[in-house]
Amino acid sequence: MSVHDPVCGMEIEPQSAFAKREHIGQTFYFCSQSCVDQFDKDSHRYMTTSATTGFNPEPPLSRIELPLSGSPPNGQSPRLESALRALPGVDEVKVNVAAGRLEVAYDAGQVDIAKIVQAVKSAGYQVGAQTRIGIENLRCASCVQEIENELKSTPGVLNASVNVATQEATVEYLPQSTTMSQLNRAIETWGYKPRPAESETPASSQEEAHAREYRKLMNKFWFATAVSVPVLLTAYYQFVPFLRDLSMDALRWLWGGHCFTDIACDVLVR
Numbered sequence: 001m002s003v004h005d006p007v008c009g010m011e012i013e014p015q016s017a018f019a020k021r022e023h024i025g026q027t028f029y030f031c032s033q034s035c036v037d038q039f040d041k042d043s044h045r046y047m048t049t050s051a052t053t054g055f056n057p058e059p060p061l062s063r064i065e066l067p068l069s070g071s072p073p074n075g076q077s078p079r080l081e082s083a084l085r086a087l088p089g090v091d092e093v094k095v096n097v098a099a100g101r102l103e104v105a106y107d108a109g110q111v112d113i114a115k116i117v118q119a120v121k122s123a124g125y126q127v128g129a130q131t132r133i134g135i136e137n138l139r140c141a142s143c144v145q146e147i148e149n150e151l152k153s154t155p156g157v158l159n160a161s162v163n164v165a166t167q168e169a170t171v172e173y174l175p176q177s178t179t180m181s182q183l184n185r186a187i188e189t190w191g192y193k194p195r196p197a198e199s200e201t202p203a204s205s206q207e208e209a210h211a212r213e214y215r216k217l218m219n220k221f222w223f224a225t226a227v228s229v230p231v232l233l234t235a236y237y238q239f240v241p242f243l244r245d246l247s248m249d250a251l252r253w254l255w256g257g258h259c260f261t262d263i264a265c266d267v268l269v270r
Helices: 033-041 043-048 078-085 113-122 141-152 180-188 203-235 248-269
Strands: 019-023 026-030 062-069 090-096 101-106 129-135 157-163 168-173 194-196
Touching: 019 033, 026 033, 062 113, 078 090, 078 113, 101 113, 113 157, 129 180, 141 157, 141 168, 141 180, 168 180, 180 194
Parallel strands: none
Antiparallel strands: 019 026, 062 101, 090 101, 129 168, 129 194, 157 168
């Protein structure tokens, strides 16, 4: 049976080949010294050229160890194993509930860590640790997605979300794979300064507090706007046709109103 030279693709007979090489349990045949030299420089490059070698090796599996916390009501793990094995690309699952450890071997081309984590959560478990990081002066809504992506690309980060209302990032991560300094650097990459989270209250409660503060400021704004109209009229009465023709007594009353509204505005601002 003829074979193909993995470098040039030439069809040759194994018994008449110029040379052969053994690599990862596979035998390759070559037509010339030049092809042998090219193969020796980067053997792995030719492992994927199935069109010329007829060999299509299985992709290497990725492995990850995740810390488990919490447990379903029955305290058993079959449901977790089933949920993980149902994912395309998951090859091996080892669950140790007592030790709080999960090991998964998977094909990274078919499934990612985010899907694995989601399957674990759907089975009633929690994975890794969670932390909150404050972000100073975060006002740009378009920066939220960029910071989230930067955090998610940090090794060891399972998931990340940024809330512009609370100015905080919530990060799920593996403590053994990443550090707080790495998470802070991911935020600093986009020009923002990380700070300690303001509180450990739920994000919904913080959002409500910010909403109340926003409504309070808006009420002050509209009140100040309403007060400013008579202030402007009494301050520049000479430019208002129906005011500049009034008597001095009437103008004194206007000036009194002006002083009152001016003081009211000053108190409001303070």
